[in-house]
Amino acid sequence: MGDIRPKRNPKAPRQQVPVLEAGRRASTPEEVATGFVEDQVKIEALRCLNCKNPVCVDACPLHLDIKAFIDRMANGDIAGAFEKISEQSPFPGVCGRVCQHELFCEKACLLGKKLDPVAIGSLERYCADYARAAGDGHGAARARPTGAKIALVGSGPASMIAAFDLVRKGYRVSVFEALHELGGVLAYGIPPFRLPREILNQEIDRLAGMGVEFHRNFIVGKTATIDELFAEGYEAVFIGTGAGLPYLMGIPGENLIGVYTANEFLTRINLMQAYRKESDTPVRVGRRTYVIGGGNSAMDAARWAKRLGSETTVLFRRGRAELRARLEEVEHAEQEGIRFEFLAAPVAIHGDDKGFVTGLDCIRMELGAPDSSGRPSPVPIAGSEYSVEVDTVVAAIGQGPNPTLQKATPELITNRGKIVIDASGQTSMEGVFAGGDVVRGGSTVILAMKDGRAAADAIDRALKARRADGVSEGREVAQ
Amino acid sequence: MNRILKRRQLTPEIVLLEVTAPRVARRWKPGNFIIIRPTPESERIPLTIVDGDAGKGSITMVVQAIGKTTMQTAALREGDAIPDLAGPLGEPATVERVGHVLAVGGGVGVAELLPVAGAFRRAGNYVTAICGARNAGLRILQEGLAAATDETLWATDDGSAGFHGNVVELMQAWKPATPPGLIHAIGPIPMMRAVASLTREWGVRTYASLNPVMIDGTGMCGGCRVTVGGKVRFACVEGPEFDAHEVDFDELARRNRAYADKEKEAREAHPCRIGLG
Numbered sequence: 203m204g205d206i207r208p209k210r211n212p213k214a215p216r217q218q219v220p221v222l223e224a225g226r227r228a229s230t231p232e233e234v235a236t237g238f239v240e241d242q243v244k245i246e247a248l249r250c251l252n253c254k255n256p257v258c259v260d261a262c263p264l265h266l267d268i269k270a271f272i273d274r275m276a277n278g279d280i281a282g283a284f285e286k287i288s289e290q291s292p293f294p295g296v297c298g299r300v301c302q303h304e305l306f307c308e309k310a311c312l313l314g315k316k317l318d319p320v321a322i323g324s325l326e327r328y329c330a331d332y333a334r335a336a337g338d339g340h341g342a343a344r345a346r347p348t349g350a351k352i353a354l355v356g357s358g359p360a361s362m363i364a365a366f367d368l369v370r371k372g373y374r375v376s377v378f379e380a381l382h383e384l385g386g387v388l389a390y391g392i393p394p395f396r397l398p399r400e401i402l403n404q405e406i407d408r409l410a411g412m413g414v415e416f417h418r419n420f421i422v423g424k425t426a427t428i429d430e431l432f433a434e435g436y437e438a439v440f441i442g443t444g445a446g447l448p449y450l451m452g453i454p455g456e457n458l459i460g461v462y463t464a465n466e467f468l469t470r471i472n473l474m475q476a477y478r479k480e481s482d483t484p485v486r487v488g489r490r491t492y493v494i495g496g497g498n499s500a501m502d503a504a505r506w507a508k509r510l511g512s513e514t515t516v517l518f519r520r521g522r523a524e525l526r527a528r529l530e531e532v533e534h535a536e537q538e539g540i541r542f543e544f545l546a547a548p549v550a551i552h553g554d555d556k557g558f559v560t561g562l563d564c565i566r567m568e569l570g571a572p573d574s575s576g577r578p579s580p581v582p583i584a585g586s587e588y589s590v591e592v593d594t595v596v597a598a599i600g601q602g603p604n605p606t607l608q609k610a611t612p613e614l615i616t617n618r619g620k621i622v623i624d625a626s627g628q629t630s631m632e633g634v635f636a637g638g639d640v641v642r643g644g645s646t647v648i649l650a651m652k653d654g655r656a657a658a659d660a661i662d663r664a665l666k667a668r669r670a671d672g673v674s675e676g677r678e679v680a681q
Numbered sequence: 682m683n684r685i686l687k688r689r690q691l692t693p694e695i696v697l698l699e700v701t702a703p704r705v706a707r708r709w710k711p712g713n714f715i716i717i718r719p720t721p722e723s724e725r726i727p728l729t730i731v732d733g734d735a736g737k738g739s740i741t742m743v744v745q746a747i748g749k750t751t752m753q754t755a756a757l758r759e760g761d762a763i764p765d766l767a768g769p770l771g772e773p774a775t776v777e778r779v780g781h782v783l784a785v786g787g788g789v790g791v792a793e794l795l796p797v798a799g800a801f802r803r804a805g806n807y808v809t810a811i812c813g814a815r816n817a818g819l820r821i822l823q824e825g826l827a828a829a830t831d832e833t834l835w836a837t838d839d840g841s842a843g844f845h846g847n848v849v850e851l852m853q854a855w856k857p858a859t860p861p862g863l864i865h866a867i868g869p870i871p872m873m874r875a876v877a878s879l880t881r882e883w884g885v886r887t888y889a890s891l892n893p894v895m896i897d898g899t900g901m902c903g904g905c906r907v908t909v910g911g912k913v914r915f916a917c918v919e920g921p922e923f924d925a926h927e928v929d930f931d932e933l934a935r936r937n938r939a940y941a942d943k944e945k946e947a948r949e950a951h952p953c954r955i956g957l958g
């Protein structure tokens with residue numbers, strides 16, 4: 203730490219994250235946003251006002267000590283900044299990339315009231331990348347924790363942060379994942395050009411190094427029930443099974459070959475790596491692709507379709523302002539040459555005699571009164587039907603909670619598939635907690651993490667209370 | 682680790698594998714399946730659980746080598762490990778006590794039929810199995826079927842054993858005066874379609890165990906969707922068994938050919954036909 207503190211300069215322009223040139227993105231899974239370079243970090247960190255009352259910290263659902271880590275960065279202490287973040291989150295590389303910071307920390311940032319907010323997400327990411335390059339952050343293997351056993355179901359962000367918190371409190375933590383890879387949507391949904399798998403896997407490895415046990419290919423409700431997990435000595439269960447059930451459009455022709463849900467399309471490409479020659483899982487991307495929807499899944503599917511050589515259009519029934527995807531992704535999609543057709547919806551899909559998609563009938567929409575989501579509702583314009591030729595259609599119109607566990611566990615109270623929890627995060631079953639998308643329906647990475655963290659606290663409190671009551675039947679509970 | 686304890690070549694194309702999977706062995710029911718990846722680059726493929734031994738902690742599957750992934754699976758040796766194996770998946774078969782049950786299987790479907798036929802018999806039914814193969818030498822699991830059913834009738838395409846013809850023709854020839862109370866069918870799609878149209882005429886409730894292309898097998902992708910009674914259903918979580926009279930078999934057949942071109946490439950580029958036969 204130098205004696206001469208560099209001078210703050212909030213008026214400097216917000217630094218733009220360098221990106222791979224659009225032409226180079228075609229057909230590669232390479233990461234698009236390459237991240238700040240060293241010079242930018244200093245400038246951006248010095249834009250921070252070091253507020254007395256850092257509203258950014260409150261606004262971050264994990265309450266990362268943003269003010270403190272940016273201050274360290276301003277002083278050139280990147281390793282120290284990474285350490286600061288690591289006290290609270292094992293996922294700066296993930297969050298720095300995919301967190302919708304424009305809705306949280308950066309929305310609140312005081313500087314943003316007059317000027318552009320500090321690029322908190324990009325600074326967070328820089329720390330993670332710096333530590334990774336320096337070989338730090340692998341997390342030295344620790345002694346095995348010895349406390350009570352906790353089972354976390356699903357390996358998405360909700361469970362992962364719960365694992366981080368619980369293992370640090372001394373609990374023995376096992377994560378059970380249905381698929382053969384860990385990470386939830388981060389592994390099967392979000393493309394590597396937004397979140398390189400080395401980053402994700404390294405942050406997961408760090409948890410493994412801390413003593414978290416991972417069981418892949420394990421479907422709770424099928425491979426073992428929740429009751430069986432309790433019988434095997436787990437004292438609490440957290441359900442973070444996500445919202446993986448894809449909604450269908452319910453229009454004629456939806457089962458034609460070449461019509462995918464975004465989940466299937468992205469799973470084939472991201473999880474099963476259909477984009478690599480060596481992978482055995484195929485995906486069918488024709489000359490023209492229409493992606494239906496306006497959220498993150500739609501952008502991800504469209505950007506993959508484009509990379510796999512297709513002329514790609516996003517068809518969205520509302521306007522650009524109503525897109526729900528991260529703004530950065532929309533901009534990147536536009537740069538990559540993806541066409542947007544706003545205020546239109548599909549009504550029917552046509553195919554040839556072998557069952558392959560050939561065309562899509564659409565109808566134009568106009569915006570009417572706000573609907574239950576508070577956004578203007580799309581209203582079809584009579585007589586505005588039109589048809590386009592397509593070879594691939596991807597329906598990215600939303601997801602509901604993954605139902606497998608609920609079906610096998612009728613004691614769990616649900617509301618339209620979503621698991622219902624009380625104020626403490628507990629479900630209708632004693633000792634069973636839930637959070638993330640399975641409780642919220644579709645949401646965001648950082649809110650899922652917020653829930654996971656809250657559940658870890660609730661589990662800790664519940665087990666301590668149980669021990670205090672002497673109900674733990676002599677079983678050892680972590681302090 | 683899911684290690685292969687036993688491998689038996691049943692026909693040049695069909696192999697039986699017994700593999701350690703203690704949790705699956707404990708919880709499986711007839712009609713359930715697993716998803717495996719025989720190598721770290723493989724597709725995820727569904728295979729029916731043919732038998733399970735909770736005491737030994739093992740399950741048995743029977744695989745027909747028709748494409749790259751099934752060929753790699755069939756080429757596994759005793760002692761090899763399967764990197765990924767998940768299950769038991771799907772809903773179990775509908776097993777009721779109705780008196781007389783007819784179980785119909787064709788090709789590798791005969792293996793998939795075995796546990797369901799056994800379950801019907803244990804539930805107190807008189808079970809007739811009608812099974813098909815191309816010729817006498819390609820019949821599989823005859824002893825197992827004989828033990829699991831009250832009677833097993835074979836049809837061969839060339840007449841080299843049993844009835845000369847396909848299973849549907851044998852069903853017509855066999856039809857008793859009082860038809861069975863329930864029919865369960867599993868096999869190639871054209872066979873199941875033909876069984877369904879015959880038993881619709883007979884007016885006998887019939888279930889078919891469907892085999893759409895699957896990926897996750899947990900209801901997450903929708904790739905396995907089939908149309909049943911005009912409604913879209915996810916076969917991996919709501920099936921694989923459905924009311925055969927309501928299934929849109931034409932759509933299922935079309936959807937299963939979605940990747941035929943790409944699969945052919947993969948198969949031809951793949952050298953591991955060795956080890957089969």
Ligand SMILES: Cc1cc2nc3c(=O)[nH]c(=O)nc-3n(C[C@H](O)[C@H](O)[C@H](O)COP(=O)(O)OP(=O)(O)OC[C@H]3O[C@@H](n4cnc5c(N)ncnc54)[C@H](O)[C@@H]3O)c2cc1C
Binds near residue numbers: 421446528604647
């Ligand atoms: C394509 C796509 C892109 C997105 N992009 C962004 C983004 O850029 N930024 C953002 O903030 N949010 C984004 N989101 C939303 C975000 O990914 C989710 O809100 C978040 O991942 C939810 O986390 P989770 O832990 O609740 O569940 P998930 O991430 O869904 O993980 C749940 C896991 O549980 C497993 N599972 C399910 N059932 C069982 C069972 N019975 N037993 C064992 N395991 C089970 C699943 O296989 C899965 O791996 C995106 C979503 C999608 C689909």
Ligand SMILES: Cc1cc2nc3c(=O)[nH]c(=O)nc-3n(C[C@H](O)[C@H](O)[C@H](O)COP(=O)(O)OP(=O)(O)OC[C@H]3O[C@@H](n4cnc5c(N)ncnc54)[C@H](O)[C@@H]3O)c2cc1C
Binds near residue numbers: 724726748891894947
């Ligand atoms: C619930 C379920 C249970 C199954 N149980 C068994 C079993 O016990 N034993 C067994 O041998 N097979 C079983 N199958 C079929 C097996 O999963 C497929 O044969 C396998 O996925 C083909 O993969 P491949 O890479 O070897 O062949 P591919 O190269 O993918 O396909 C080869 C050919 O088979 C067709 N095909 C593709 N997928 C399927 C499919 N799912 N079913 C039938 N034909 C297909 C293709 O059109 C292609 O022409 C089951 C399928 C399901 C859905």
Ligand code: SF4
Binds near residue numbers: 262266268301302
């Ligand atoms: S986790 Fe998200 S909200 Fe919190 S500081 Fe990082 S980018 Fe901002």
Ligand code: SF4
Binds near residue numbers: 253256311313322
């Ligand atoms: S609110 Fe903005 S300016 Fe203030 S401390 Fe946080 S990041 Fe810095």
Ligand code: FES
Binds near residue numbers: 897
């Ligand atoms: S295989 Fe993905 S939903 Fe059935």
